[in-house]
Amino acid sequence: MAARVLTVTSGKGGVGKTTLTANLGVALAMQGQRVVVIDADVGLRNLDVMLGLENRIVYDLVDVVEGRCRLRQAMVRDKRLSELYLLPAAQTRDKTSVQPDDMVRICDQLREHHDYILIDSPAGIEQGFRYAIAPSTGILIVTNPEVSAVRDADRVIGIVEAEEKGPPRLVINRLRPQLVKRGEMLSVADVVELLAIDLIGVVPEDQAVLFSANRGQPLAFAKDSSQAGQSFHNIARRILGKDVPFMPIREPGMLQRILGIVGLGEDG
């Protein structure tokens, strides 16, 4: 069966697209899928650092597009998981170097030999976003429970819906249940009510994400040692079609679960 191509995008920068792409790639590979993750943020690449693979990059996406190497030469195989590959972005070029057709061609080549292709989209709604969604069969929107992020997500969803890529799905990242309880942060229900798309995951704010990024070891590798890690695995399972109930998120010092709309507590 040909691969599914999922683009992870958000509109707003810094909400967790790269973190999600890296961890989702790891989680899917740990669950037996053959995965390629593509860094589409040409000029500001980060996915390689998140995965701890930056020292092993020889060729990149732009080299492939411009014909200086074969596609397989640019793909970096993860040493920890044999079925996880990275196609890195170029750092010394910019987004004018890639066109939507280039991405479609590359994904067509990859489809036969992999199960999932995850594309880490750059922020914004300009050319980088455009070529990142071009080959996509499904789009994941990442947002934070924060007004500006949700505003941008809404804009992006409007654009995606017009492109007829199928209904996008939502990941709410960096949730802090204690702030929600104090009315200082939007709740899951608030965000879902406004964006009105299917929720596929809620990831809590977790310091461990910072440490893992610095070490190049995504949290999903040690999923039982952090809530965020578990959330990433739950998202992977939902993507694979499994019905995974949202789990309660406990923040240190929190005594009880907060319930929003029925079925949408502060869960992950």
Place this chain on the structure above:
Amino acid sequence: MTLDTITIKGIRQGLLITLGDRGWSEELRDLESRLSASPSFFRGGRVALDVGSLELSYSEIEAVHTLLTRHRVELWALVGSSAATEAAAQEIGLVIDLGPSAPREKKTESQEDEGPMTEGMVVRRTLRSGQSLRHPGHIVVIGDVNPGAEIVAGGDIVVWGRVRGVVHAGALGDEGAVICALDLSPMQLRIAGHIARSPEERRRTAIPEMASVRQGQLVAVPWQGTGSGWGG
């Protein structure tokens, strides 16, 4: 200045522009002049084009489509009596049959003069951030108006949902226009030249309200409630 032979009517789905019979290139020029003369009237609207007996090729239809897109108008239908024109329009993806809608809305009888604008558009979707709707007549939205979305109507605005974006009724100068919503919490609300924003405190429960200009001020009156002014 010569008058062109183009006529514009409001229909259920937006605007119907009927071209005259002076030949394609003349009509195209006249259409361009009309679009340029009233940008805010057309921008964001949906247009059906009636080309009469003109025989148009794919590229000619594409050209008028591009012209309208440049003025931020969506061309959704093209009707005409020539089979060749119909075939080309279908190929581009345009509707060739306007359906059972009457070409002109009937003016409602009323004791008072309701003003010239009784035509409107009904839209059944939520407007997301960055999207906008414009119409010289009334606009009804069955859905929400999200923050970052905007509606500009020459007539009234009725939203069967939440208003959290920018809504502007009476945009062509009609101070008697009103704005109704099930949950009126706009970023900005305008009627004719008056502008207001929602009060700071966020209401707990939504109540249906109607906003209008009374004695020079923008006021919102709840559907059921005691007294006037901002509800809640």
